[in-house]
Amino acid sequence: MGYETGMEGGDLRRPFGGMEGGDLRRIDGIFQRALEVSTAERAAFVAAECGGDEALRRRVGRLLLADAEAQSFLERPPGGRGVDQEKIGDTIGRYRLLRQLGSGGMSTVYLAARVDAPERRAALKILHRGLDDDEVLRRFRQERLVLARFRHRHIARLAGGGTAADGRPYLVMEYVDGVPVDAYCDRHRLAVGTRLELFRKICAAVAYAHRHQLVHRDLKPDNVLVTADGTPKLLDFGIAKLLDKAMIDAGVETTREGVRLMTPGYASPEQVLGLRVSPATDVYALGVVLYLLLTGRRPHRGDGSRHGLGVEICYRKPEPPSVAVTHRADLPDGSELAPRALARARSTTPWRLRRRLAGDLDAIVGRALRKPPEERYPSASELGIDVARHLMGHPVRARRPTLLYRAAKLVRRHRGAFAVLIVLGLVLLGWGVAALW
Amino acid sequence: MISNMDGTEITEATGGTGSFERGDDEITELLRRHGAGHSETADELFPALYGELRRIAAACARRERADHTLQATAIVHEAYVRLVEQPGIAWQSRQHFLGLAARVMRRVLVDYARERGRAKRGGGADRVELAEALSLGSGGDPDLVALDDALRGLGAVDERLVRVVELRFFAGLTLEETARHLGVSPMTVTRDWRRAKAWLYEELHGDGL
Numbered sequence: 089m090g091y092e093t094g095m096e097g098g099d100l101r102r103p104f105g106g107m108e109g110g111d112l113r114r115i116d117g118i119f120q121r122a123l124e125v126s127t128a129e130r131a132a133f134v135a136a137e138c139g140g141d142e143a144l145r146r147r148v149g150r151l152l153l154a155d156a157e158a159q160s161f162l163e164r165p166p167g168g169r170g171v172d173q174e175k176i177g178d179t180i181g182r183y184r185l186l187r188q189l190g191s192g193g194m195s196t197v198y199l200a201a202r203v204d205a206p207e208r209r210a211a212l213k214i215l216h217r218g219l220d221d222d223e224v225l226r227r228f229r230q231e232r233l234v235l236a237r238f239r240h241r242h243i244a245r246l247a248g249g250g251t252a253a254d255g256r257p258y259l260v261m262e263y264v265d266g267v268p269v270d271a272y273c274d275r276h277r278l279a280v281g282t283r284l285e286l287f288r289k290i291c292a293a294v295a296y297a298h299r300h301q302l303v304h305r306d307l308k309p310d311n312v313l314v315t316a317d318g319t320p321k322l323l324d325f326g327i328a329k330l331l332d333k334a335m336i337d338a339g340v341e342t343t344r345e346g347v348r349l350m351t352p353g354y355a356s357p358e359q360v361l362g363l364r365v366s367p368a369t370d371v372y373a374l375g376v377v378l379y380l381l382l383t384g385r386r387p388h389r390g391d392g393s394r395h396g397l398g399v400e401i402c403y404r405k406p407e408p409p410s411v412a413v414t415h416r417a418d419l420p421d422g423s424e425l426a427p428r429a430l431a432r433a434r435s436t437t438p439w440r441l442r443r444r445l446a447g448d449l450d451a452i453v454g455r456a457l458r459k460p461p462e463e464r465y466p467s468a469s470e471l472g473i474d475v476a477r478h479l480m481g482h483p484v485r486a487r488r489p490t491l492l493y494r495a496a497k498l499v500r501r502h503r504g505a506f507a508v509l510i511v512l513g514l515v516l517l518g519w520g521v522a523a524l525w
Numbered sequence: 526m527i528s529n530m531d532g533t534e535i536t537e538a539t540g541g542t543g544s545f546e547r548g549d550d551e552i553t554e555l556l557r558r559h560g561a562g563h564s565e566t567a568d569e570l571f572p573a574l575y576g577e578l579r580r581i582a583a584a585c586a587r588r589e590r591a592d593h594t595l596q597a598t599a600i601v602h603e604a605y606v607r608l609v610e611q612p613g614i615a616w617q618s619r620q621h622f623l624g625l626a627a628r629v630m631r632r633v634l635v636d637y638a639r640e641r642g643r644a645k646r647g648g649g650a651d652r653v654e655l656a657e658a659l660s661l662g663s664g665g666d667p668d669l670v671a672l673d674d675a676l677r678g679l680g681a682v683d684e685r686l687v688r689v690v691e692l693r694f695f696a697g698l699t700l701e702e703t704a705r706h707l708g709v710s711p712m713t714v715t716r717d718w719r720r721a722k723a724w725l726y727e728e729l730h731g732d733g734l
Contacts, residue, residue, distance in 0.1 A: 103678025103728050112682045120720060150731055151723045158726035162694045166634055166669065 119151045181250045214258035242293035243322045264321045266313030274433045283381045291472030298367045307373035308354040357459045360398045368461035375456025382409045384430045385417035410445035448478045451486035574629045601696045627696035638669035675728040686721040
């Protein structure tokens with residue numbers, strides 16, 4: 089058996105379980121129609137179409153599973169060496185590639201230097217093969233023009249882009265020499281207040297983008313770097329959308345695959361479910377980042393499977409930060425984080441940390457992480473403003489404005505004045521009492 | 526040019542470079558005749574193109590640096606530029622070339638993959654070299670022999686799916702080009718491509734239907 093049987097392969101295993109054309113076409117018909125149905129209704133649809141034929145249902149199910157897994161299958165031409173055809177030292181546009189900074193499912197990022205001015209560095213992001221259809225390229229250029237007008241201190245600038253010799257589009261971005269925001273905070277043992285100040289700047293940058301009708305869609309610490317001088321910089325603004333579009337144009341359904349693109353741990357319920365993405369989606373992701381900065385872990389960990397995590401994101405209410413910090417965190421890398429170490433990284437004690445988080449911060453994080461988008465802060469700027477209110481001792485919007493809460497805030501804000509008042513009151517009282525005598 | 530039609534043998538180039546003119550002209554002429562409505566030329570075109578594509582591949586393999594492997598689609602592209610982007614070639618011929626080249630490329634690559642498997646058990650060193658230069662079977666390429674078998678089975682599901690895979694995967698055509706070539710809408714190609722991938726993936730990597 090094997091090669092000797094030649095082209096016709098008489099005794100080779102027949103493809104597709106040796107089924108006949110009629111059966112195959114029947115399976116294909118249901119499979120094809122199932123793809124047009126939304127992911128949520130698919131199982132019911134297939135069951136109905138198969139009308140009790142268990143074997144048929146299972147076969148269609150296998151194809152649907154294969155469809156979900158086959159995203160990158162056959163997308164690279166045969167004989168290619170690897171995902172990236174480009175090498176260190178190659179020139180793309182006006183840039184020479186110096187070293188690889190990272191590689192994801194859709195693109196590879198390089199540190200690059202201008203050929204005519206080698207001291208000028210940039211990050212060059214080039215799309216993988218299979219996403220370079222004419223229409224995608226056209227939209228890609230159009231979006232690039234929008235992004236190029238973006239100017240914000242805390243957003244890495246898009247410097248340009250183009251099409252490589254082999255037709256793949258690339259983007260040139262400001263190179264940010266920094267550390268992911270969570271690592272930065274822990275390394276410098278920043279206290280909760282300092283972390284919140286940093287977080288506010290991040291919110292302001294996201295809010296700027298929202299004012300320009302651009303949603304990030306993939307906010308996570310790896311996309312929020314902090315430079316040596318403590319300046320936060322957001323990366324990849326609009327890139328997720330470009331890639332999403334490229335995926336849609338490449339014929340990939342975004343309801344499920346759109347999520348596959350992004351880091352599942354930071355996905356919002358609407359992204360998991362394939363619903364509309366809005367500024368509230370970024371508010372959710374900011375909520376996850378804030379949760380991480382405060383508690384050293386993400387609000388949802390799941391059971392290790394993508395499905396489990398998705399279900400948790402959509403249906404389980406996260407533990408309030410003040411509760412989370414009282415027990416150990418299982419980190420994604422398999423290590424554990426004890427409450428004491430967690431508090432130390434925030435220059436405080438476990439007891440103080442819990443007290444610091446209880447109340448306002450629990451409420452702010454909880455509001456940002458609400459499942460229905462319309463129940464969250466309507467924008468990143470609202471979230472940032474609420475954090476600022478908390479820092480200044482004003483009542484936060486995330487909490488119900490009970491009289492007691494507002495009074496407590498008022499008192500704490502004007503401690504000195506109230507102390508004087510109380511002393512004055514006591515003096516008056518004492519005076520009155522003395523007079524009565 | 527036409528005088529080269531006197532039966533120039535198209536065999537694989539085992540050495541030498543830059544001597545493609547004779548074969549080129551012959552194929553170009555066949556394409557021209559095909560465009561003019563001589564459909565019988567299709568039978569002659571297949572073996573002619575087969576030899577041509579292998580020859581380009583061999584020439585590329587020698588020319589390229591060792592660390593720079595070549596791609597199947599680049600070979601088809603080179604053949605296209607050499608044979609088709611010439612004055613006097615009708616639009617239909619260009620379209621026809623792509624469909625044919627895709628099918629031929631599939632055969633070329635699958636044959637290489639087979640030879641490589643056979644040669645691993647002894648003999649045929651230079652052919653293996655070529656397959657190595659194409660870096661078949663490495664870096665995440667699917668098992669081309671298995672893919673070829675699966676493709677033959679896919680014909681029973683829907684013949685057009687096979688064409689779409691040949692054009693998209695083996696010839697490296699874009700979605701739009703594939704649609705134009707098959708005379709269907711890009712939406713249809715998108716759906717076909719997705720269906721084909723699921724079927725083939727299931728056959729190659731699934732638990733069996």
